[in-house]
Each structure stands twice: as C-alpha cells, then as structure tokens.
Amino acid sequence: MRMSELAPASLRASKRSVAAQRPAQVASSLLPQLGFTGKTAEMRPGLRSILGVDTLEPSQQTYFQGQEDSVRSIARISAMSAAFAVTLSAAAAMPAFNELRLIETSAALAKLFQASLPDEVNALGEPNQSPVQMLVQRRVLDELARLVHAHTGRCGGFIDVTDESVSTLARARAALKRKAPASFPDLAARREDVVRALDQIESANIEAFVRAYSGNFSTRHASSAEGEQAPKWLAAQWKKMADDAGRTDIRVELVDPPRGYRQNSVRITIPGRDVMLPAVVLGGHLDSINHKDGSLAPGVDDDGSGISALTEIYRVMLAGGFRPKAEVRIFGYAAEELGLFGSRAIAERYSRENAKVRAVFQLDMVAYPGQSRTLTFIDDHVNTELTTWTEQLYGLYVGGPVRHDSCGYACSDHASWDRYGFPAVFPFEASDSEMNPRLHSTKDLWDEYLDAEFAARFAKLGYAFAAVLADE
Ligand code: BES
Ligand code: ZN
Numbered sequence: 001m002r003m004s005e006l007a008p009a010s011l012r013a014s015k016r017s018v019a020a021q022r023p024a025q026v027a028s029s030l031l032p033q034l035g036f037t038g039k040t041a042e043m044r045p046g047l048r049s050i051l052g053v054d055t056l057e058p059s060q061q062t063y064f065q066g067q068e069d070s071v072r073s074i075a076r077i078s079a080m081s082a083a084f085a086v087t088l089s090a091a092a093a094m095p096a097f098n099e100l101r102l103i104e105t106s107a108a109l110a111k112l113f114q115a116s117l118p119d120e121v122n123a124l125g126e127p128n129q130s131p132v133q134m135l136v137q138r139r140v141l142d143e144l145a146r147l148v149h150a151h152t153g154r155c156g157g158f159i160d161v162t163d164e165s166v167s168t169l170a171r172a173r174a175a176l177k178r179k180a181p182a183s184f185p186d187l188a189a190r191r192e193d194v195v196r197a198l199d200q201i202e203s204a205n206i207e208a209f210v211r212a213y214s215g216n217f218s219t220r221h222a223s224s225a226e227g228e229q230a231p232k233w234l235a236a237q238w239k240k241m242a243d244d245a246g247r248t249d250i251r252v253e254l255v256d257p258p259r260g261y262r263q264n265s266v267r268i269t270i271p272g273r274d275v276m277l278p279a280v281v282l283g284g285h286l287d288s289i290n291h292k293d294g295s296l297a298p299g300v301d302d303d304g305s306g307i308s309a310l311t312e313i314y315r316v317m318l319a320g321g322f323r324p325k326a327e328v329r330i331f332g333y334a335a336e337e338l339g340l341f342g343s344r345a346i347a348e349r350y351s352r353e354n355a356k357v358r359a360v361f362q363l364d365m366v367a368y369p370g371q372s373r374t375l376t377f378i379d380d381h382v383n384t385e386l387t388t389w390t391e392q393l394y395g396l397y398v399g400g401p402v403r404h405d406s407c408g409y410a411c412s413d414h415a416s417w418d419r420y421g422f423p424a425v426f427p428f429e430a431s432d433s434e435m436n437p438r439l440h441s442t443k444d445l446w447d448e449y450l451d452a453e454f455a456a457r458f459a460k461l462g463y464a465f466a467a468v469l470a471d472e
Contacts, residue, residue, distance in 0.1 A: 101138050105158035106130045106409060109148060116147055133161070155291055155440070157409050159339050163259050164348065182423045184359070184389040185472045187396055194467045198397060198460045200316045203452035206459060210300055210308035210367070211446055219297040220288040222263040222335035222342075231264040231286055234307065234332050238268055238314065245318040255334075258341035263287060263334040265342040268314060270328040272470065277326035278356035280470040281422075282462055283343065284310055284363040285336030285413055292441040300446050301429070302439050306363035307332055309459040316463060324470035326358065333413050336364075337440075343413035351420040359386050360424040361465045362414035366458040367450040370434030372401070375427050375457060380406040381415035383423035390425045390465060397464040398457050405431045425465075427458060 105113070110132035113121045120137040121144070136144065141160070148157035213234070220230040231254060239252040255265035266286065272279070284306030288299025298304070310330050317328075334342030350357060375394065377387050391402055405428070410416075414424040430436065438444045 100162075101136055101141065101160050102162045103134050103136055103141075103144075103158045104131045104161045105134065107132050109152075109157050109409075110134055112147060112151060113144055117143065134158075152408070154409070154411075156339075156411055159344075159410055164344075182359070182383060182385050184386065185468060187389070187392050187468075190396055191468070194397060194464055197316055197320050197322075197463060197467065200319060201312055201456050201459045201463065203456040205312050205315065206305070206308045206367075206455045207446060207450075207452040209311050210304040213307060214288075214298040214300045214304045214445070217288075219290065219295060220286060220299055221290075221295075221297055222261050222287045222338050227287055228262050228264075231266045231332060231334060234286055235264075235266045238266065238311070238330075241311075241315060241318055242268075247318060250318075255331075255342070255346065258335055258345040261335050261338075261341060263342070265334040265346060266332040268330040270317065270322065270324060270330075272327035273323060273325050275327070277470075278358040279327040279329050280324075280358050280466050281329045281331065281360040281417070282310055282313065282363070282466060283331035283333055283360070283413060285334075285342070286332035287335055287337050287342075288444075289337035289440055290442060294442055296442040297440070298442065298445050300444050301365050301367045301436055301450060302444055303336070303364045305365060305367035305429075305450070305455050306458075309363050309366050309455055309462060312456070312459045313463045313466065317466075322467070324466070325472065326470040328466050328470050336413055340410060340413055340416045343416035344419070347416045347420040347422060350422065357417070357422045359383075359465070359469055360414065360417040360422055361390075361462055362412055362417075362424060362426040363458055363462060364412040364414075364426070365429045365436065365439075366427075367452065367455040368429050368436040369451045369454040370430035370436075372431075372434065373451070373454060374401040374403050374431070375461075376429065376431050377402060377404050378407055378411070378414070378426040378428050379404050380408065381410055381418045381424070382426055383418065386423040386425045390427065390461070393464055393468065394427070394461050398460045400457060403431060427461060429454070429458075 107128050107130040110123050110127055113134060113136070114123060114127070117136075117140055120140045122135045124133045124135060126132075144158060145155065149155055213230075216233060217226040217230050219226055221227045235252055235254055242248075242250040242252060249271055251267075251269040251271075253267050253269070255267050257264050263286075285303045286307055288297040288302065288304070290297040310332070314330055316322075322328075331343070331346065333340075333346070336342060349355075377391055379387065394400070394402060410419070412426060414426040417424040436444075436449075438447075438449070
C-alpha cells in the first residue's frame with residue numbers, strides 16, 4: 001500500500017491507539033500504514049531501505065519488543081490538508097526511525113531527489129504538488145543539498161521539518177488557507193514626520209556597524225563557538241543603544257535557540273501605545289556560513305548588511321523618540337543558513353500562541369547593487385498585497401528603480417513567517433542573474449562592490465514600513 005492511498009481517518013485512529021497497545025500489536029497496526037504489508041519482505045523496496053528494516057529482521061515483532069516507551073512517542077501521524085506526513089523524530093530509541101528525517105521541498109526537486117536516490121527518499125502524499133513532504137535518510141541530506149546545487153546552482157531547496165509537530169504543521173496549513181487578503185493603509189500623501197526621520201538614516205553608519213559586527217567573529221555559523229557569541233554581542237550593542245537613549249521601556253532580549261542549536265535569536269521590543277494592535281516585525285539573520293572556500297564566514301553582505309540596516313533604523317527610532325501606536329519588534333534570527341531555524345521557531349511560537357502580527361519585513365542582503373542598482377521584490381513565500389503596498393511605499397518615500405524576481409524556494413526568513421500565515425515582504429538587493437558572487441565565501445567582505453548608499457535605501461524603506469504600519 002502506498003502512503004498516499006491511506007485514509008486520514010485510519011491514520012488518526014492509529015495515532016490514538018498507539019500508546020494503549022502492546023508493542024507487538026503496535027507493530028502490526030502501525031507498520032502497514034508505513035507501507036509494510038505482512039512480512040518485511042513484502043515491503044516496497046524503497047520503503048524497506050528507507051526504514052532500514054534490514055535491522056528489523058528476523059521479524060517486526062522482535063524489533064518492537066521492549067521498545068514500549070519509544071513506541072509511545074514513535075510517530076506523530078496525521079492527515080495534512082492534501083498530503084499525509086509521518087514525523088518520526090521523537091523515536092530516539094529506535095535506530096531505524098531515528099535516522100529518518102521529514103523534509104519539505106518543491107515538486108520539481110522532489111522529482112529530482114526521487115530519481116537520484118530512489119532507495120533513500122520517499123515522497124509522501126501528492127508528489128506533483130508543491131510543497132512535497134519526503135521521508136529521507138538522515139545520511140543523504142548532504143547529498144540532497146549537493147544535488148540541488150548541481151542542478152539549480154543554488155543551495156537550500158528543502159527544509160527539514162521533522163521537529164515541527166504535526167499539530168503545528170496542520171495549524172500552519174490552516175493559517176495559509178485562511179490567509180485573508182490583507183489590507184494596508186492608504187498611501188496618498190507623505191507624512192512629514194516620516195520624511196524627516198528618513199533624512200536621518202546615514203549610510204556611513206551602516207557600513208561602520210557591519211564592519212564592526214563581521215570583524216568581531218571569523219564566522220557566525222550557528223554551530224560554532226563564535227556563532228554562539230554573535231547574538232550576545234549584538235544584544236549588548238542594541239541594549240546599550242536603548243540605555244543611552246534613556247529608553248527603559250524598550251526591551252532587548254535573547255530568544256531561546258531553536259531546537260538542536262545553541263545560537264540565540266535576538267529581539268528588540270518597542271512597546272506600542274495600544275496593546276490591542278497587531279505588532280509590526282522587522283528582521284534579518286544574524287548568522288553566516290561558508291559553503292565555498294573554507295570556514296571563515298565574514299557574512300558582510302549576507303546578512304551583516306541586513307542586521308546593520310536594521311540597527312540604523314533602530315538608531316533613528318531612538319534618536320527621534322519613536323513611540324508607535326502598535327508594538328514594533330526587530331529580530332536578528334539565529335541559524336537561518338542551516339534551514340531558517342531561528343525564524344521558524346519564532347513564527348511557529350507566534351502561531352501557536354495566536355499572536356497578532358500585522359506585517360513582517362525581511363532584510364537579507366542589501367549592500368550589493370549588482371550592475372543595475374535596482375531594488376528587487378521577491379515574489380514567492382511572501383504576501384502579494386503586502387509586497388504591492390511596500391513597493392508603493394518605496395515609490396512614495398524613497399524612490400528608485402524596482403523589479404520583481406523569485407527565489408524558487410524558501411530562501412530566507414520571510415518564508416518562515418509566510419509558512420505560518422503571517423504577511424511577509426522581502427525586498428532584495430539584486431535579481432537572480434546579478435547575484436553577489438561572493439555569497440557564502442571568505443570574500444563576503446566590505447569591498448568596492450558593496451554600496452552603503454544602496455543599503456541605506458532598504459533602511460529607509462524599513463523605517464517607513466514600521467512607522468506607517470505601526471502608527472497609522
Ligand atoms: N541570503 C541567502 C538567501 C538568498 C540568496 C536570497 C540569494 C536571495 C538570493 C540566505 O542566507 C541563504 O543562503 N539561504 C539558503 C537557504 C536556507 C533555507 C538554508 C540558500 O539560499 O541556499
Ligand atoms: Zn542570507
């Protein structure tokens with residue numbers, strides 16, 4: 001039986017009954033739903049190898065004997081809107097299951113993965129409809145990343161969603177479905193207070209801050225010792241700025257690291273005068289990575305530039321005594337480069353707690369102007385109305401050429417928010433064809449190819465975004 005043929009009701013029934021049954025019974029009721037029919041030998045060859053069932057011999061029952069505890073937490077099986085997913089991360093004591101990961105990717109890449117590693121990956125649900133969930137062997141994750149790179153010239157392409165609980169996934173799906181067309185304030189005339197504040201944005205500050213930030217750490221890789229220090233340094237800087245401005249109402253806090261990591265995200269909270277209003281969120285990722293030429297990862301453009309532009313927005317807010325009607329939050333996200341982990345944990349929590357967010361603004365790579373110096377709105381994993389509105393905002397307050405492009409995958413933290421149904425927008429420095437060639441290498445330094453004036457345009461846009469949305 002293929003998993004895609006399973007009825008949701010039977011999956012739910014099996015989940016309810018797992019804890020109550022004896023291990024041997026669990027084996028016989030659960031395994032068929034994972035694609036086992038009768039003896040292990042009758043399993044589809046792909047699944048057999050994915051599940052590592054050779055370790056289950058001689059019989060399923062023996063394998064499950066004495067595994068009652070892990071059986072309890074075995075598999076959270078649930079029906080998801082169109083597809084069915086099986087998450088197996090909790091099955092720590094079960095070698096076969098522990099080596100499985102659940103990933104989410106596009107239909108095109110799912111096809112590529114299936115064709116290249118038929119024995120190690122298995123699509124769940126409808127494989128022609130993005131996103132596709134796949135059960136894969138943990139050991140082939142690097143190989144999948146390599147395949148994506150070889151075929152698309154890009155990294156990423158899939159995210160590991162094993163640790164997201166099924167209820168969370170279900171909620172995310174629901175949120176995405178219910179995504180009502182959002183509406184944003186009328187942009188007829190410029191506001192004088194905003195225009196005055198934008199004049200205070202200084203490109204030189206953006207360059208200086210990113211030099212200091214990247215100069216302090218040889219890498220900000222989320223799993224490195226230095227990468228653990230980076231958010232602490234950033235939080236100290238941001239805290240000092242609030243202190244120096246006498247803003248005891250502003251909180252700067254370390255956010256717990258995403259599961260499996262030790263790198264914190266950082267959060268600035270500028271309280272709103274009206275606590276009932278939904279918050280406005282700005283953010284960028286604080287980590288860096290080297291995929292090309294060693295372990296040094298200065299990450300100046302990616303994404304020191306975004307962190308630095310956010311810092312300049314925040315500086316101008318402090319200088320002008322910004323006290324918005326709605327709460328404004330500024331995030332430095334952890335572990336983006338390893339799979340959007342920091343932002344996903346944050347968006348997941350907001351969703352779980354039913355937090356209200358008006359709009360999310362992502363800054364990731366804002367200093368490399370390419371040949372055409374054109375601000376590029378990314379069109380996938382974002383909210384279309386918010387993107388149109390932000391483009392108008394840019395025309396009104398900043399001005400300059402814009403265009404649209406897409407990443408083709410969940411390429412930065414905006415996608416985490418979008419995943420949980422929060423409206424997000426992602427203005428980016430260049431189109432795909434003019435991509436910064438120093439990305440993810442030791443050469444992502446401040447050099448003649450970077451342009452602080454160009455980065456300042458993004459900072460101005462971010463300030464206007466926060467001011468207009470939070471102080472309508
Ligand atoms: N800054 C990049 C994302 C990016 C690159 C956006 C080029 C638009 C154009 C980001 O930090 C990154 O590298 N993301 C990963 C994906 C992530 C899920 C690991 C990527 O693009 O490979
Ligand atoms: Zn980035």
